[in-house]
Amino acid sequence: MFFTNFGKYLLLLKSVFRKPEKWKIYWKEIFHEMNSIGVGSLILVGIISTFIGAVMTMQIAFQLVSDLIPNSIIGQINRDSSILELSPTISALVLAGKVGSSISSQIGSMRVTEQIDALEIMGINAPGYLILPKILAGITMVPMLVILSIGLALIGGLVGGALSGAVTPADYVTGITGTFNGYTLWVAMVKAIIFGFIITSVSSYQGFYVQGGALEVGQASTKSVVISCISILAADYVITAVML
Template sequence: MIFYHFGKYILLLKSVFRRPEKASIYKREIFKEMVDIGLGSLGIISIISIFIGAVTTVQTAFQLVSDLIPKSIIGSITRDSTILELSPTICSLVLAGKIGSSIASQIGTMRVTEQIDALEIMGINAPGYLILPKLLAGVMMIPLLVIIAIFLSITGGYFAGVASGAVTAAEYIQGLTTDFIPFTVTVAMVKAVIFAFIITTVSSYQGFYTDGGALEVGQSSTKAVVISCISILVADYIIAQLLL
């Protein structure tokens, strides 16, 4: 069963990358999706990132009870865990819920109300027209959201650390700037791009092959989120193994 769906998913992707009927219309759709995915998710990503950074700093400080370990290490731990794991993965899991369910229900509703059939009758490559703009917009906007999330998370950690007295501003900044490995940012970006691909295509697949009515649209939406989240976690492990 899993191989049947994987094969169908690959065939759908093949249709997605077929030559667009009219580039200008696709371009307009890509910009529209970029606004939906990027701006539409900025609020939730900002709130989550600030709190993730704040909690990471406070909890790291709580665990560092030894006087032998410098407090500046709190800044380093917050930085590395934020860049390598928390921002790309947690943000992508949240986006799988927000964007993934939206894509699956949007495409699924179009399927059950025959709008996809209408596109196909007109001679339009429905997978290309519906999925490609979402995929490209996701691959462009989700890494940007992750970069913003990294900055906000580190900033959140700074304010939480200083406000709680767990670490001084100078110690936190010293920690941030000590032993920084720029490659961790590359890893974060690779993760963001791959997670964006997973979220947009898995959700589109679930929506595109919805069969039935309103109930099935809801089920597709749920499946899209669950499968995207599991795929993100599996991909996260594989990327970590390969790149680190």
């Protein structure tokens, strides 16, 4: 069953990356999807990241009760864990729920109402027209959201630390600006690009092959979130093992 589905997924991707009929129309769709995936998720990702940054700062401060460890280390740990793990992974998991379910139900509804058949009858490569813009938007917008998430997590940490008295703003800023390894940002971007691809392609696959009606569209949507989340966590492990 797994191999059948995986084979179908690869064949669908082959159709997705076929040469577009008219780039002009595809560009329009790409920008539309970028707006939907990126701008549409800004507030959600922003709120989650800010609170995670604040909570992380307080928890790190709670666990580092020692006169031998400088307080600035709290900012440093928050920065590195936000860049390497929390921002890419948690943003991706949240987006799998928000964007993934939306993509799956959108394409699934088009399938059950014969809109995909209509595209194919016209001679349009339906996987390309429907899925390629979503994948391209996903691999460009998820990294941008992750960058935003990192920034807001650091600001959240600053505010949370200051409000709770866990760390002074001066110590925190010293921590997040000291001994920075730029490679961690590369790891975060690789993760974000791969997670963006997983979210959009897995959800599109689930929607594209829906058979039935509204009930099956809903089931496909749930399935797409579950499979995307598991795939994101598995990919997270592999990327971390390979790159760090």
